[in-house]
Amino acid sequence: KAGVTQTPRYLIKTRGQQVTLSCSPISGHRSVSWYQQTPGQGLQFLFEYFSETQRNKGNFPGRFSGRQFSNSRSEMNVSTLELGDSALYLCASSFHDSADSPLHFGNGTRLTVT
């Protein structure tokens, strides 16, 4: 069974641009979550989708948005990029619709904003 796939692996953008990151969950998983990872801050929760609906959202500005498609694939968009947006963005999927279901992570997209 293929794992969680994130594309691209690396991105370099300049301030003010926008970026779209993609995540394909494990087949059969309907929940997809996004996290921002930076040194010293750990993983910060961005949002979680289940069956195309955003169920939870973290404390990030409106420049960060996402969506989920009917095949459970998800995209995350960041508009008007700032230097502080440089981070590793991780996508995770899970099978069950409950808090005891472990997360399966992709290898992330490393975004560098210059």
Added chain:
Amino acid sequence: AQSVTQLDSQVPVFEEAPVELRCNYSSSVSVYLFWYVQYPNQGLQLLLKYLSGSTLVESINGFEAEFNKSQTSFHLRKPSVHISDTAEYFCAVSERGTYKYIFGTGTRLKVLA
């Protein structure tokens, strides 16, 4: 509010020595507890989890963690570490009835030869 604290940002330890990585959490409701490991240039992988039942849980590679409800802790231990255990370890909590994980800031374990 729900939170997870990993007090040690880095833990150096010699090969074959024991190690304990500390994790404390705060929550007003019942929780599920997890430890994840992240190797360089990779995503996180589940190491072990506590959902209910026995408070001592084990992983296949020799790690164990004990849920202590009175101290709201879920420390990770290994009696003898290997070079290959060098990685970053994250403690995570999710509250029953919700679908939201809170992660600690991580502990970098460096095993020295």
